Amino acid sequence: MEADVVIVGAGAGGAACAWALASHGVRVLLLESGGEYLPAHDNRLHLADWEQHPFPDDDKHTLPYRFGPLQPLQLQWDQLRSWSHVFGRRVGANRRAQKYHHVRGVGGSTLHFSGEAHRLNPAAMQMHTRFAVAADWPLTYEQLEPFYVIAEQLIGVAGDSHDPLRPRSRDYPLPAHDHSYASQKIGLGCRKLGMSWTANPLAILSRPWQGRPACNYCGQCARGCPRGDKGTADLTFVARAVATGNCLLRSGCHVSGIKPGGDDRVEQVRWIDVQGAEHAVTARVLIIACGAVQTPRLLLSVNDAAAPRGLANESGQVGRNFMETLAWGSSALHPEALGSHRGVPADGICWDFNAPDAVPGAPGGVRFNVGMAEADLAGPINYARRVAAGWGHVHRANMKKSFGHVLSVGSIGEFLPNDGSYIDLDPGAPDQYGQPVARIFSRVDEPELRRLDFMARKCREILAAAGCDRPFEEFGTYDTFSATHVFGSCRMGRDARSSVVDENCRSHRWRNLYIADASVFPSSGGGESPSLTIAALAIRVGAHVRDRLAAREL
Amino acid sequence: MPVTRRRLLAAFGSSLIAALAAWWWWPRKVEPPTVESTPAASGNAGFRAWIDTLVPAEADFPGAVALGVAERMQELIGEQPAYAALTRAALEWLDERARAQGGNGFATLPEVDRQSIVSAALASAPGSTPRTFFQATLDDALFHTYADESAWVNLGYAGPPQPIGFPDQQRPPGRG
Ligand SMILES: Cc1cc2nc3c(=O)[nH]c(=O)nc-3n(C[C@H](O)[C@H](O)[C@H](O)COP(=O)(O)OP(=O)(O)OC[C@H]3O[C@@H](n4cnc5c(N)ncnc54)[C@H](O)[C@@H]3O)c2cc1C
Ligand code: SF4
Numbered sequence A: 001m002e003a004d005v006v007i008v009g010a011g012a013g014g015a016a017c018a019w020a021l022a023s024h025g026v027r028v029l030l031l032e033s034g035g036e037y038l039p040a041h042d043n044r045l046h047l048a049d050w051e052q053h054p055f056p057d058d059d060k061h062t063l064p065y066r067f068g069p070l071q072p073l074q075l076q077w078d079q080l081r082s083w084s085h086v087f088g089r090r091v092g093a094n095r096r097a098q099k100y101h102h103v104r105g106v107g108g109s110t111l112h113f114s115g116e117a118h119r120l121n122p123a124a125m126q127m128h129t130r131f132a133v134a135a136d137w138p139l140t141y142e143q144l145e146p147f148y149v150i151a152e153q154l155i156g157v158a159g160d161s162h163d164p165l166r167p168r169s170r171d172y173p174l175p176a177h178d179h180s181y182a183s184q185k186i187g188l189g190c191r192k193l194g195m196s197w198t199a200n201p202l203a204i205l206s207r208p209w210q211g212r213p214a215c216n217y218c219g220q221c222a223r224g225c226p227r228g229d230k231g232t233a234d235l236t237f238v239a240r241a242v243a244t245g246n247c248l249l250r251s252g253c254h255v256s257g258i259k260p261g262g263d264d265r266v267e268q269v270r271w272i273d274v275q276g277a278e279h280a281v282t283a284r285v286l287i288i289a290c291g292a293v294q295t296p297r298l299l300l301s302v303n304d305a306a307a308p309r310g311l312a313n314e315s316g317q318v319g320r321n322f323m324e325t326l327a328w329g330s331s332a333l334h335p336e337a338l339g340s341h342r343g344v345p346a347d348g349i350c351w352d353f354n355a356p357d358a359v360p361g362a363p364g365g366v367r368f369n370v371g372m373a374e375a376d377l378a379g380p381i382n383y384a385r386r387v388a389a390g391w392g393h394v395h396r397a398n399m400k401k402s403f404g405h406v407l408s409v410g411s412i413g414e415f416l417p418n419d420g421s422y423i424d425l426d427p428g429a430p431d432q433y434g435q436p437v438a439r440i441f442s443r444v445d446e447p448e449l450r451r452l453d454f455m456a457r458k459c460r461e462i463l464a465a466a467g468c469d470r471p472f473e474e475f476g477t478y479d480t481f482s483a484t485h486v487f488g489s490c491r492m493g494r495d496a497r498s499s500v501v502d503e504n505c506r507s508h509r510w511r512n513l514y515i516a517d518a519s520v521f522p523s524s525g526g527g528e529s530p531s532l533t534i535a536a537l538a539i540r541v542g543a544h545v546r547d548r549l550a551a552r553e554l
Numbered sequence B: 001m002p003v004t005r006r007r008l009l010a011a012f013g014s015s016l017i018a019a020l021a022a023w024w025w026w027p028r029k030v031e032p033p034t035v036e037s038t039p040a041a042s043g044n045a046g047f048r049a050w051i052d053t054l055v056p057a058e059a060d061f062p063g064a065v066a067l068g069v070a071e072r073m074q075e076l077i078g079e080q081p082a083y084a085a086l087t088r089a090a091l092e093w094l095d096e097r098a099r100a101q102g103g104n105g106f107a108t109l110p111e112v113d114r115q116s117i118v119s120a121a122l123a124s125a126p127g128s129t130p131r132t133f134f135q136a137t138l139d140d141a142l143f144h145t146y147a148d149e150s151a152w153v154n155l156g157y158a159g160p161p162q163p164i165g166f167p168d169q170q171r172p173p174g175r176g
Helices: A014-023 A075-081 A127-131 A141-155 A181-193 A234-243 A291-300 A380-387 A392-402 A446-465 A531-550 B020-024 B044-055 B069-078 B081-100 B111-123 B129-145
Strands: A005-008 A028-031 A063-067 A096-101 A247-249 A255-261 A264-274 A278-282 A285-288 A326-333 A348-350 A366-370 A404-413 A421-423 A438-441 A473-476 A480-483 A513-515
Touching: A014 A028, A014 A234, A014 A247, A014 A380, A014 A531, A028 A234, A063 A291, A075 A446, A127 A513, A141 A234, A141 A531, A181 A348, A181 A366, A181 A404, A181 A446, A234 A247, A247 A326, A247 A531, A255 A291, A285 A291, A285 A531, A291 A421, A291 A438, A326 A446, A326 B111, A348 A421, A366 A446, A404 A446, A446 A473, A513 B069, B020 B129, B044 B069, B069 B129, B081 B111, B081 B129, B111 B129
Parallel strands: A005 A028, A005 A285, A028 A247, A063 A438, A096 A480, A285 A513
Antiparallel strands: A255 A264, A264 A278, A326 A404, A326 A473, A348 A366, A366 A404, A421 A438
């Protein structure tokens, strides 16, 4: 097939963009490094040993990266250390580099995600104007809103359409999920504290929808959904794009190089298939959507006289402004048997502190949510290892007393970019394709720590108000890098000197080069999960490219 | 060399909240014991008795040994030199303690005497062979034991999660 547009990466952004183009007659070649997710092969949730099997995490399902050194920990923030009543503290003098959680596969990291489908709070899109931090989004919420609607309809988002923070032109396609029994208890706690507790908008079907079944509340989205009710990018956007006949999906094809051409256009894309054979195609339009770690890696690894600092890096901003996930979670035992292993991972949410001026002492918002499944406290093995104390007969008695009693409250907050957080090329050994590996540097600064402190205190307060004992385990990103939401490493903006792409996600210099993934975010939002915004932005990119192609400008 | 239960688990990744769970799967660092040691005379029997004391059977619970957990663990420990060395040293320690209590090896002791030796292992200095062995093997024994449905009786758990899920999620739990 002759392609008008080549898209690299079939995750949240690449898949949505492919749909936006293919559904309007544009011929798309979608190149994805990983394979397709096969529940029958990759999922074990129906077996007794399910808890021993996380989402596949081998070289086949992830891409290589390394970490630069992380910061030393300070006594002053000791209350933000992760700890457990069983394992104690596990981090030494320096912040620990645990993991950048992502998936290499058709559907990208959405295969592993919890299904939260959030719109950004419009107030969080102007952080520079309002607080002189991060950068402003070069487009408004109103410009993005119609694309949110499209994404929500295609994914099948279930939610409560009444949302005073985020105006909407159309209701969610599906009604919100009921709160689980345990989530109701957290809601009671919030209400006691004068806080709200609402349905979390989810890319999880509350009713059968367009040939996919409703969720059965197994709670294990992070291990991959075997039913297909979770709105992963493969089942929603990729499947529809391919069904148009205009999108050729090539999985197992790793893009290894991009060749710049004359006239400020990129010319050629090279990839290596699973058999190791090399291919190349001339790109009329190239859209990169490899995620906020791999997209800058790919651009920086371009070594060409026309792009001496890497492709699209005229501003020197490729890889800069990296933002990770600022997160906290506290878990405690409730006196009542709640059956708290049941339900979708995060059906309830509190947005009261989501506005960027809502947290005292630090700009940037936060949110609070149910967190048992996300803390992986939803099965007998984790209860045995992490909840029930003791050994021998005492341990067994504690298992019986505690199973189903855990409540966890999680919180995610804004992460502001800083000069110690960036992606570059690791000088060490190259990857299997002979390419340099991405290296992650991330520094948690004082505003983040103040915000994190607020998050930790509130999580504990909510649990206490819900009737729980003191926490038995807490986790936070002060001492551990363990990010699921990463953004910002190819920032969008109007000024070519301080950003990589413009408001349409097009390179300031390279006229046929676009980026359609989380790397374009100028700020992270106040704890909103990013995939719906990534999809909306990518659909917008698709619409823009479509128009430019029709006008023969590309 | 760090002891990892399995590479897979060491690198376990999970969830939205920066994968809270993943944190707990961090590989334990078990320093190889300084003493050069050979397998304890009581070998497998000692290891089985140890696991049986950590996760014993009860009327409604088969316990670890009946589920084949001791054998499974020995297999995995055998693949990890530092863990294997730790195990050899710890089994010798157990037998010495047993002899000091008048027994002929840990495996020959009655449960109550084995329990007092487990308590002594737990009470020993952090980082010492017995304490490290206790922490590592208890965690592993629980990991394998509760992967068997027969261990779920009377917990209120109606799993595994699929194919039925938990459609009663918004109501107080029944007893599963
Ligand atoms: C455990 C977990 C839970 C999460 N929970 C939520 C949630 O509840 N809600 C939410 O909104 N977000 C959640 N997220 C985050 C969300 O999944 C990501 O933000 C989102 O998928 C990022 O989209 P992306 O397009 O930027 O990158 P990805 O979705 O990661 O896609 C990038 C794709 O590019 C491919 N690729 C990379 N390099 C190459 C190359 N050289 N050649 C070819 N292909 C390449 C990769 O294989 C991958 O498939 C979660 C993430 C994780 C890991
Ligand atoms: S909770 Fe629902 S969406 Fe998540 S894995 Fe289970 S069935 Fe799928």
